[in-house]
Amino acid sequence: xxxxxxxxxxxxxxxxxxxxxxxxxxxxxxxxxxxxxxxxxxxxxxxxxxxxxxxxxxxxxxxxxxxxxxxxxxxxxxxxxxxxxxxxxxxxxxxxxxxxxxxxxxxxxxxxxxxxxxxxxxxxxxxxxxxxxxxxxxxxxxxxxxxxxxxxxxxxxxxxxxxxxxxxxxxxxxxxxxxxxxxxxxxxxxxxxxxxxxxxxxxxxxxxxxxxxxxxxxxxxxxxxxxxxxxxxxxxxxxxxxxxxxxxxxxxxxxxxxxxxxxxxxxxxxxxxxxxxxxxxxxxxxxxxxxxxxxxxxxxxxxxxxxxxxxxxxxxxxxxxxxxxxxxxxxxxxxxxxxxxxxxxxxxxxxxxxxxxxxxxxxxxxxxxxxxxxxxxxxxxxxxxxxxxxxxxxxxxxxxxxxxxxxxxxxxxxxxxxxxxxxxxxxxxxxxxxxx
Amino acid sequence: xxxxxxxxxxxxxxxxxxxxxxxxxxxxxxxxxxxxxxxxxxxxxxxxxxxxxxxxxxxxxxxxxxxxxxxxxxxxxxxxxxxxxxxxxxxxxxxxxxxxxxxxxxxxxxxxxxxxxxxxxxxxxxxxxxxxxxxxxxxxxxxxxxxxxxxxxxxxxxxxxxxxxxxxxxxxxxxxxxxxxxxxxxxxxxxxxxxxxxxxxxxxxxxxxxxxxxxxxxxxxxxxxxxxxxxxxxxxxxxxxxxxxxxxxxxxxxxxxxxxxxxxxxxxxxxxxxxxxxxxxxxxxxxxxxxxxxxxxxxxxxxxxxxxxxxxxxxxxxxxxxxxxxxxxxxxxxxxxxxxxxxxxxxxx
Numbered sequence: 098x099x100x101x102x103x104x105x106x107x108x109x110x111x112x113x114x115x116x117x118x119x120x121x122x123x124x125x126x127x128x129x130x131x132x133x134x135x136x137x138x139x140x141x142x143x144x145x146x147x148x149x150x151x152x153x154x155x156x157x158x159x160x161x162x163x164x165x166x167x168x169x170x171x172x173x174x175x176x177x178x179x180x181x182x183x184x185x186x187x188x189x190x191x192x193x194x195x196x197x198x199x200x201x202x203x204x205x206x207x208x209x210x211x212x213x214x215x216x217x218x219x220x221x222x223x224x225x226x227x228x229x230x231x232x233x234x235x236x237x238x239x240x241x242x243x244x245x246x247x248x249x250x251x252x253x254x255x256x257x258x259x260x261x262x263x264x265x266x267x268x269x270x271x272x273x274x275x276x277x278x279x280x281x282x283x284x285x286x287x288x289x290x291x292x293x294x295x296x297x298x299x300x301x302x303x304x305x306x307x308x309x310x311x312x313x314x315x316x317x318x319x320x321x322x323x324x325x326x327x328x329x330x331x332x333x334x335x336x337x338x339x340x341x342x343x344x345x346x347x348x349x350x351x352x353x354x355x356x357x358x359x360x361x362x363x364x365x366x367x368x369x370x371x372x373x374x375x376x377x378x379x380x381x382x383x384x385x386x387x388x389x390x391x392x393x394x395x396x397x398x399x400x401x402x403x404x405x406x407x408x409x410x411x412x413x414x415x416x417x418x419x420x421x422x423x424x425x426x427x428x429x430x431x432x433x434x435x436x437x438x439x440x441x442x443x444x445x446x447x448x449x450x451x452x453x454x455x456x457x458x459x460x461x462x463x464x465x466x467x468x469x470x471x472x473x474x475x476x477x478x479x480x481x482x483x484x485x486x487x488x489x490x491x492x493x494x495x496x497x498x499x500x501x502x503x504x505x506x507x508x509x510x511x512x513x514x515x516x517x518x519x520x521x522x523x524x525x526x527x528x529x530x531x532x533x
Numbered sequence: 534x535x536x537x538x539x540x541x542x543x544x545x546x547x548x549x550x551x552x553x554x555x556x557x558x559x560x561x562x563x564x565x566x567x568x569x570x571x572x573x574x575x576x577x578x579x580x581x582x583x584x585x586x587x588x589x590x591x592x593x594x595x596x597x598x599x600x601x602x603x604x605x606x607x608x609x610x611x612x613x614x615x616x617x618x619x620x621x622x623x624x625x626x627x628x629x630x631x632x633x634x635x636x637x638x639x640x641x642x643x644x645x646x647x648x649x650x651x652x653x654x655x656x657x658x659x660x661x662x663x664x665x666x667x668x669x670x671x672x673x674x675x676x677x678x679x680x681x682x683x684x685x686x687x688x689x690x691x692x693x694x695x696x697x698x699x700x701x702x703x704x705x706x707x708x709x710x711x712x713x714x715x716x717x718x719x720x721x722x723x724x725x726x727x728x729x730x731x732x733x734x735x736x737x738x739x740x741x742x743x744x745x746x747x748x749x750x751x752x753x754x755x756x757x758x759x760x761x762x763x764x765x766x767x768x769x770x771x772x773x774x775x776x777x778x779x780x781x782x783x784x785x786x787x788x789x790x791x792x793x794x795x796x797x798x799x800x801x802x803x804x805x806x807x808x809x810x811x812x813x814x815x816x817x818x819x820x821x822x823x824x825x826x827x828x829x830x831x832x833x834x835x836x837x838x839x840x841x842x843x844x845x846x847x848x849x850x851x852x853x854x855x856x857x858x859x860x861x862x863x864x865x866x867x868x869x870x871x872x873x874x875x876x877x878x879x880x881x882x
Contacts, residue, residue, distance in 0.1 A: 160881075164648035168641045171604065174611045175637060178626030182695070189619020190841040194848055197616020200609045201855045206862065208608075212601030213866050215881050221869065266844045463627035464695050473634045480641055487645070491652050504651060505881055 101462050103470040104180040107477055109444075113437060114481045115173055118166035118488065120436050123241065123286070124293020125159040126234040128321060132156075133230050137223045144313075150500045151314045153218075155297065156230075157505035158492055160215060165488040167208060169481060174200065180470070181451065183461030188452055191257045191266045192250055199243030207236035218506030242282055249278025252443070253347040254452050264455070277347055280340050281443070287333035288439065291399060292432035294326025298406065299429035300496045302415070302422040311500055320410060327403040330432075334396045337439075344446075348453060351446035354382050355389055376457075380448040384441060392438035395431045402428055536849055537839045540617040541824070543856065545817045547613055549810040551606035552677070553722075556809040558596050558603050560723015562643060562670025564742060565592035566663060568727055568735055591874070592723070592739075593647065593666070595730035597882045598870035602863060604644060609859075616848055620694075621824050621838035628688060628696040629680060632703070636676045643669015651882050670723075671716065678715025682708035682757070684816050685767035687826040694833065707766035710757040715812070717750035718786075722805040725789065729798045730874050740793045743801070747790040754786070767819075768829035775819035782811045 098106070132155060136148035174196070177184055184192060213221070214229040221229070249255075256271030257264045266272065301319035309315055345352045350369070353361035362379055369378040406425055409415035416422060447453060451461045495502060561568075568591050596603075614622045626633055646665035653659045683698060686707055690696045702708070724743030728736045758779065760766035769775040789804035826832035839845065 161649070161652065165645060167601070167604070168644040171608060171640055171644070172637050174608050174615075175626060175633060178611075178615065178622045179630060179633060180627070182623030182627040185615065185619040185623035189615070189623065190844050193616040193619045193622070193840060194844050195616075197612040197848060198851055198855075200605070200612025201851070201859065204608050204612075205605045205859055208605040209602035209862055209866055212598060213869060215601075216598040216870060265841050266847070269847050463623070463630075464697065465627055465630050466697070469630050469634075473630070476634070476638055480638060484641070484645055487649065491649060494654075495652065507881075 098471075100465065100467045100470055101459050103467065103474050104462055104465075105458065107470065107474040108176055108180065110474075110478045111169065111172055111176065111481055112444075113440065114485050115166070115169040116440055117433055117437065117485065118162055118169060119241075120285075120289045120292050120433065121162050121296065122159065122166045123237050123289035124291070124296065125155065125162070126230070126237050126293075127290065128293050128297055128325060129156045129159050130227075130230045130234045131321065132318075134227050137227045147311075147313050148317070150311075150503070151318060153503045153506045154314070154500040155318065157503050158300075158496055160211075160505060161491050161495065162488060163211065165484050169484065170204070172477070179473075180463050180465065181461045182463040183456065184451060186263070187456050187461070188250070188254075188257075188264045191254075191264045191272065192247055192452075194266065194269075195243045195246040195250070195272070199240055199247070203236045203240035203243060207233055207240060210236070215505065238286060241285060242278075245278040245282045245285070246273060246275065249275040249281065251450075251452050252447055253277035253343075254455055259455070264452075276343050280336065280343055284333060284336045284340060284439070285436075287329045287336055288432065288436050290329035291326050291333055292436065294322045294324075294329060295399060295403070295425075295428050295432050297322030298326060298403075299426045302425040303497075304499060305416045306419060306422050306426070309499065314500060316416075319415070323403055323407050323410065326399070327407050330396065330400040330403055334393075334400060337392075337396065348446065350378060351380070351385075351442075354380060354385050354446065355442070357386060373454075376449065378449060380446050385446050388438035388441035388445070392435045392442065395435035395438070399428060399431060399435070536842070536845050537835050540613070540839070540845065540848070540852075541817070541835055543852065544610065544613050544617065545813055547606055547610040549813040551603075551610055552809045552813060553806045554599070554603035554606055556674075556719045557723045557726035557805075558600060559643075559670035559674045560719045560721065561592040561596045561727055562647070562666045562723070563674070563720050564723055564727065564739070565590050565666060567742060568592040568724075568731075568739055591731045591735040592727045593650075593882060594874045595727045599866065600647060600882065602866050604640070607640075617840055617845060618824070618838045619840055621833060624690075624694050624696065624833070625825060629683070629698055632676050632680055632683075632698065636673045636680075639669050639672030639676070641669075643673070647882055670719075674716045674719040675712045678712035679703055679708055681715060681812050681816060682711030682767075684825070685711065685769070685819070687768055687828045687832070690825070690827045690832065705765075707757055707760045710753055710760065710766075714750055714753040714757060717746050717753055718805075718808060721746035721750055721789070722809050725793060725798070725802045725805040728793070729802045732873060736798065740796065740798070740801075743805075744790055744793045747786055747793065747805075751783075751786050751790075754782070768826070769819045770823055770826065770829050771819055771821060774821075775815060778811055778815045778818060782808060782815070785811060 132152040139145040256268035301315040650662035728739035785808035792801035823832040
């Protein structure tokens with residue numbers, strides 16, 4: 098493999114795996130925030146206890162996934178400089194700004210507030226604690242916005258001019274309202290909510306199949322998960338379709354490949370050769386079309402399943418009819434597959450461009466030796482795959498164990514529960530009693 | 534002061550903040566097997582899920598609430614590096630390729646291990662996570678030291694501004710001495726932090742360990758200084774400024790050692806914070822106006838590294854709002870979880 102192939106493989110593999118964590122993180126956090134808000138403002142103590150257990154159970158699954166998401170995200174921030182320094186040379190003046198703002202506005206806040214939320218159980222006032230998880234949710238989506246502004250510039254560069262071989266920002270407003278970014282953000286947000294909703298509904302259905310005692314907790318979760326995923330999966334298809342006119346306008350080649358129109362593809366190839374010099378301007382057609390079909394079929398199927406499941410909630414049929422519950426459990430992985438398909442369509446369809454019409458992927462490659470790239474590519478893929486396996490093993494383990502095994506928010510025994518130890522005690526007894 | 538200088542100062546602040554906050558994380562990670570389990574917490578637990586958590590560790594507990602907020606300083610540093618200094622970012626990260634990859638691998642494994650260790654079943658799985666936690670602290674600490682050493686010494690830049698660091702560039706006595714100094718310094722800093730946050734028994738152990746590590750760090754730093762004086766080390770552009778920063782660094786190390794030995798835990802931690810932040814100032818002030826040198830007085834200047842002025846102005850409009858907010862909510866999180874660790878702290882990691 099050439100250096101360019103290795104660098105592409107490294108970027109694609111790490112981004113693809115990172116994306117699978119991100120979509121669940123973005124899908125779960127609003128649900129956890131809703132659960133936490135309901136728990137915090139419930140008066141009836143018994144109901145409140147159930148809702149709080151519910152928040153901690155789903156919150157823990159979210160936090161496990163976030164842990165792996167954040168560490169892989171850390172690598173992403175470095176990738177452009179590591180392997181694609183041509184990008185910062187050409188587009189650094191434009192492309193760097195949204196990335197910088199993403200870290201300062203969103204990533205920083207998300208991580209700090211999540212740390213406080215995890216360790217704030219029993220220590221923070223209710224209102225403050227609930228606000229924290231909403232801030233985490235808000236900043237997660239803000240992060241998505243800025244990343245898509247950067248990605249939108251790669252798909253459809255706007256608000257810049259080229260002087261002496263480098264891009265300069267001329268219209269920040271145009272950059273921030275890039276249609277290629279905004280419609281994609283809507284699509285991705287809805288896809289994430291579909292993923293999160295189906296995950297919550299599927300895990301809840303599994304617990305009913307296993308005869309859980311926590312019927313109230315899982316009935317509430319099932320209802321919330323189904324409503325969210327039903328609405329989101331309906332609109333994700335609609336917004337997905339809304340991207341087609343944007344693609345047609347901004348990326349004719351991607352559009353021609355998706356339309357499966359051989360004559361258009363050939364004609365565009367000839368035109369691009371004339372415009373940009375000899376080269377292959379056609380992305381991998383079969384890969385793109387298969388990915389598109391997979392995404393569309395899954396999207397429509399999930400949408401149908403969630404609507405039927407929601408109807409079956411009436412008189413508890415969904416829980417009594419075991420096949421229906423099993424169907425929901427089996428649906429859990431599919432939104433992930435669909436979102437990977439969508440990512441392939443968007444990014445493979447951009448090839449051979451890094452910045453559409455301005456900079457090719459080949460030209461942006463850093464001057465890094467093939468040997469270094471081979472080593473780093475192997476190491477990163479091995480580590481990321483290991484993390485993905487660990488993540489899903491842990492999530493399914495804690496999802497199966499149920500709310501009893503939740504560690505999140507569990508405070509240690511009070512001093513009168515445990516004998517005073519020689520080391521651990523001391524000044525901590527003087528701390529103010531938490532206000533929860 | 535020009536906008537360029539302000540953004541360079543912010544870049545320095547973010548990197549220094551990362552060294553201080555990430556530094557004690559790495560130190561605590563490296564020392565956690567030696568600072569042992571918190572006594573008195575295994576017997577008398579409630580049955581149920583709590584009983585499985587006989588795995589508490591004082592060092593990890595000390596840093597837990599701050600951990601997620603600490604690592605993002607590095608992310609913000611990278612973001613600002615790309616946004617405000619794209620021409621430095623491209624050549625620096627690709628030039629230091631093997632070191633950056635090593636840092637990232639260490640960070641990924643260490644961070645994942647810290648957050649997932651508490652989810653482990655059984656002693657064997659936990660041992661595996663524990664080993665990764667130590668590795669994930671030590672590897673970035675050493676590599677950041679090597680990066681500092683290379684930045685102080687200068688890198689072989691080609692005419693087009695790119696460079697490539699191989700094994701030969703790293704395996705010089707000066708760069709190695711910088712790596713060892715940073716490793717020991719971060720470890721000592723972690724010990725001072727654990728001493729500050731823990732109960733008396735653990736704190737005593739951490740103080741003794743910290744004092745020992747500080748002496749070793751001072752010896753390694755002394756070696757780097759000697760090499761520089763004999764012409765085989767750093768080639769500083771601004772000699773006088775560098776000498777002042779080095780003197781401050783030496784004073785911080787001595788102050789930290791003295792305070793740890795006397796049991797002034799707050800003072801000791803403040804001193805190790807200064808000691809971990811000062812190397813960043815040394816690179817920045819010692820080479821100004823260069824941000825990446827090939828040798829003293831030649832290299833990439835701030836003006837060449839910085840982004841276009843129009844972009845910088847837009848970034849500044851956001852920065853004026855966002856940077857004080859960041860500092861405010863970070864300070865809030867430190868305040869909310871102040872005080873020593875103990876039973877009333879929810880444990881999660």
